[in-house]
Amino acid sequence: MNIRVRFAPSPTGFLHVGGLRTALYNYLFAKHNGGKFILRIEDTDRTRFVENAQENLIKSLRWAGIEFDESPEIGGDFGPYIQSERFHLYKKYGTELIENGSAYYAFDTAEELDAMRERQQKAGIAPKYDRSVMRNEFTLGKDETQKLINDGTAYCIRLKVPHNDEITFTDLIRGYVSVIGRDVDDQILLKSDGFPTYHLANVIDDHLMGITHIIRGEEWIPSTPKHILLYKAFGWECPLFAHLPLLLNRDKTKLSKRQGSVAVEDFVAKGYFKEAFVNFIALLGWNPSADREIFDFQELINTFKLEKVNKSGAVFDTQKLDWMNGQYLKKLPISYMASILKPELSNFNYGDVSDDYLGKVIDLFKERITFLKDVLTFGNYMFEKPKEFEADYKEKHWKEGTATMMQPLIDEFRNINDWSHNLLHDATKQFVDANKLKLKDVIHPLRLMITGKSVGAGMFETMAVLGKKECIERFDEFMG
RNA sequence: GGUCCUAUCGACUAAUGGUUAGGUCACCACCCUUUCACGGUGGUAAUAGGGGUUCGAAUCCCCUUAGGAUCACCA
Numbered sequence: 221m222n223i224r225v226r227f228a229p230s231p232t233g234f235l236h237v238g239g240l241r242t243a244l245y246n247y248l249f250a251k252h253n254g255g256k257f258i259l260r261i262e263d264t265d266r267t268r269f270v271e272n273a274q275e276n277l278i279k280s281l282r283w284a285g286i287e288f289d290e291s292p293e294i295g296g297d298f299g300p301y302i303q304s305e306r307f308h309l310y311k312k313y314g315t316e317l318i319e320n321g322s323a324y325y326a327f328d329t330a331e332e333l334d335a336m337r338e339r340q341q342k343a344g345i346a347p348k349y350d351r352s353v354m355r356n357e358f359t360l361g362k363d364e365t366q367k368l369i370n371d372g373t374a375y376c377i378r379l380k381v382p383h384n385d386e387i388t389f390t391d392l393i394r395g396y397v398s399v400i401g402r403d404v405d406d407q408i409l410l411k412s413d414g415f416p417t418y419h420l421a422n423v424i425d426d427h428l429m430g431i432t433h434i435i436r437g438e439e440w441i442p443s444t445p446k447h448i449l450l451y452k453a454f455g456w457e458c459p460l461f462a463h464l465p466l467l468l469n470r471d472k473t474k475l476s477k478r479q480g481s482v483a484v485e486d487f488v489a490k491g492y493f494k495e496a497f498v499n500f501i502a503l504l505g506w507n508p509s510a511d512r513e514i515f516d517f518q519e520l521i522n523t524f525k526l527e528k529v530n531k532s533g534a535v536f537d538t539q540k541l542d543w544m545n546g547q548y549l550k551k552l553p554i555s556y557m558a559s560i561l562k563p564e565l566s567n568f569n570y571g572d573v574s575d576d577y578l579g580k581v582i583d584l585f586k587e588r589i590t591f592l593k594d595v596l597t598f599g600n601y602m603f604e605k606p607k608e609f610e611a612d613y614k615e616k617h618w619k620e621g622t623a624t625m626m627q628p629l630i631d632e633f634r635n636i637n638d639w640s641h642n643l644l645h646d647a648t649k650q651f652v653d654a655n656k657l658k659l660k661d662v663i664h665p666l667r668l669m670i671t672g673k674s675v676g677a678g679m680f681e682t683m684a685v686l687g688k689k690e691c692i693e694r695f696d697e698f699m700g
Numbered sequence: 701g702g703u704c705c706u707a708u709c710g711a712c713u714a715a716u717g718g719u720u721a722g723g724u725c726a727c728c729a730c731c732c733u734u735u736c737a738c739g740g741u742g743g744u745a746a747u748a749g750g751g752g753u754u755c756g757a758a759u760c761c762c763c764u765u766a767g768g769a770u771c772a773c774c775a
Contacts, residue, residue: 230775265774330773337772346702347771376773394705403703403771411773418775442704442770465706472767500712503724507713511723530713533768537711540725550738588737613735645734663734675736 223255225433227281227288228422230262231273234483235280237536238437238467238475241501245464246435247286248502248524255432259291260425261302264415274302280484284498285517298429303421310416313424313454314377314409322453323409325365325375326356349378349406377410379419379446379453387445392433392462393529399445407446419443423450426459435462435526438533439474462526465505466533475536491591493552496545504534514547542590550586554579557592568596570603580685584677599676602686605694606672613674617664623699625655626665630695639688641680648680669698 227243229235235243250257259281261274274292281287290296300306317323326349328336336354337347351358356378357365369375383402391397409420416424426434441463451458467475475482481490487497499515507530508515508523515523549557558578565573581602585595596603629651636643648666652659663679670691676682683691 228775232775262775268774326773328773333772341701344701348702374773378773397704399704405771408773413773415773417773422775437769438705439769440775445704463705466769468768470711474769503712505712509714511714513712513724532706534713535711537725540712543725546738585737587739660734667735673735677736679734 221432222430223250223253223432224258224430225250225255225435226258226260226426226429226431228260228262228425228436229277230265230268230418231270231277232268233270233273233276234485235277236475236482237484237487237501238482240280240284240484241467241504242435242437242464243281243286244284244498244502245506245524245526245529248521249433249435249526250289251521252524256289257287258296258298258429258431259288259301260429261292262418262421263302263304264418264421266304266413266415276485280488283488284484284494303416303425306421306425307415309428310421310424311410311414314416314420317379317409317450317453318377320453322380322449323377324351324357324380325369326351326354326378326408327360327368327373327375328354328356346403351378351380351406374412376408376412378406378408379449381406381446381449387448389444389448389458389461391441392460392526393465394463394531397441397444401445404445404449407443409450419446419450423447423454427451427454427456431459433460433462433526435464438463438466462529465530467504468533468535470535470537472533472535491593492541492545493548496541496548499548500541500544504536505530513544546590549589549592552586554582554586557582557586557595560592561595564593564596568600568603570596573603577685584681584685588677601671601673601676602682605697606670609668609672610674613664614668617668622665625657626662626669627699629662630692630699633688633695634692636688639684639691641678641684644680644683670694 225246227239227246229239229243247257249255259278261277263269278291278293288294290298290301292299292301295301314323318325332355333349336350340347340350353359360368381401381404385401386398387401387404388396388398407419408417410416425431444461444463448458469475469479471479477483481487484497488494495516498517498520499513502515502520502524503513506524506528508525508528510523558575561578561582562575565578581599582592582595584602585599589595589598629648632647632651633644636647648662649659651657652662666683667673667676667679670679670683670686686694
């Protein structure tokens, strides 16, 4: 089978993390099976036009390493890949459904529909288009319908759902799903502005583009019967469906903006590595059954199987993502990290920083940070003299007599020319032994003077990187 | 409310009829140690409840409960 799958987002202006996961699973499925991955922009709602939406979408996808075989940008044999550019296609299919009795004309206004729903709500029944009482082909009759159309009355085309038919499909993830026709609404197919709704356009385009598998979010399950009815009405072969579990907020509701960031670009801005982010997202709802968490992109492609996708929703909790980001960070080459940090430097007033020095600082911090930019923030004292000294830390480690105790050691440091961490350590060790002290008795005062902070990398390593001149200056400044 | 989907540690998940129910994050303790980390060792922690089927059920079936999704001329 020649597998073809698509990612069909509406251009909302940014890529939702749920959208990224859907795109990713489609991509992994396609690549795992040697199939094609297609991008189609679903912009049939012209009231929701957003400037640059498509560009932003593709930018985020590209950041994640997801590329398409066919798309609006690169084209393909099944274009155009933007639904608004396919506008001319849809109307004839709408008419075709009218002619074969699968759909009908309706003339109800928004107010009439609202009134209907209100009546139904009051009566305690599910809101659903009642074609036996509303203004449509059935209640008006053929002649009146034709007359209204000829007069230019606004109309839409609705799907005629057979009330007594059972509509079923076998979901690749969930198995057998079934619903009875009377519970399915007579969905509008063609709007009065002449544009198709999602349901019509989506089915037509998936068919025309030869899509074999539809992999999408669970929120689409309720409308899948409508789509199946459409495939049947057209006499088209139905693609296979796979409905992905939802991504959830902490309170288990569908992941939304209200409870935190959901735009991929926000996570890019926070400094997550794409490898970590993709790895993390991939494992939210799918697992290759290995006792392992870290997978590179190729491994994801190699092991991805739709059958192993979970059925239940997954809470989007970034705690593990942070850990994963740190894991990836540790393995990155220093030179690569330096090249990322270099342009960031201009946002801080750190003056000139050589590549060599930056690399040494990164090496000092890479074991203990989550984001690369932490080097510049937590590690600020590697680039400028400490402006503040943690009060608690100072109180604890700088007492009466500490200055007197430290002064001889500092003077000894002045005589050290080979400013290496080994020598600094040895000199300090000799000093504490001679004075019946412990190493940590002097290390904390040193740390306070040098960094102003209670946490940081190894003291002598830190001093070695800073250099003799800088360290002595800091000592002298602190001692006054 | 109708319909549909779902249910293993706090979170992500493994175990597709036989395990002391495993791993990872987080948390706790200890080791390492120079603070914080990293690393190492160990620990707390789960099959929603009830019925079946079976020699045997987290796993299959039913009911209950709980959560969620959806019910637009949005996608």
